[in-house]
């Protein structure tokens with residue numbers, strides 16, 4: 001398997017260009033970001049060029065909450081955040097942006113999210129526009145919570161570019177049955193992330209067998225790097241024992 005280091009959680013003790021170099025030294029083939037906007041895109045791009053790593057994605061900013069795109073009345077702000085993320089992604093050579101929905105509920109929020117996602121897809125037709133269900137313990141009140149809801153939104157956005165960020169950690173907490181969820185969602189998955197459950201640590205612990213999950217992902221023919229989005233319980237390099245097991 002190939003892995004992407006999520007630098008929102010891994011090597012957060014150093015500047016992003018150094019975190020990219022550390023990911024390369026550890027054997028990751030890609031990196032992904034949460035909110036890299038404080039680091040000039042050209043510095044990130046230079047570290048990517050130097051190491052040959054691929055950049056898989058950036059998130060839209062959180063705003064007051066966990067994103068803006070499902071907040072009725074905040075369309076201008078949400079679309080500015082989408083444009084900012086797309087511009088940054090283009091500048092670092094990344095092909096995906098995760099559009100964060102925010103804390104909201106109801107029909108108006110749903111319609112707003114769909115419209116803002118159409119805006120993102122139409123603004124950057126070459127880009128994968130990701131949406132990600134988050135679990136209700138870590139992000140109570142977040143608009144998007146299940147893969148079924150995400151698939152319904154994706155269908156109604158009705159654009160080829162919009163895809164599901166399948167985070168095994170969140171989706172295990174929000175109902176589990178992960179093997180079936182992977183099979184059912186496969187046609188709309190744009191990226192896969194993982195962490196142990198419930199601690200959100202390295203994948204070789206917890207209630208979820210990544211021996212099984214990764215084997216199923218491979219069996220389904222998924223070839224893109226999987227996003228290691230976990231919170232190291234010590235120095236990141238000391239938590240990477242799982243990589244040798246799964247590579």
Ligand SMILES: O=C(O)[C@@H](O)C(=O)CO
Nearest residue numbers: 034059098132167193229
């Ligand atoms: O799972 C997560 O928390 C992230 O993928 C993210 O982008 C939102 O915080």
Ligand SMILES: [Mg+2]
Nearest residue numbers: 132167193229
């Ligand atoms: Mg995630």
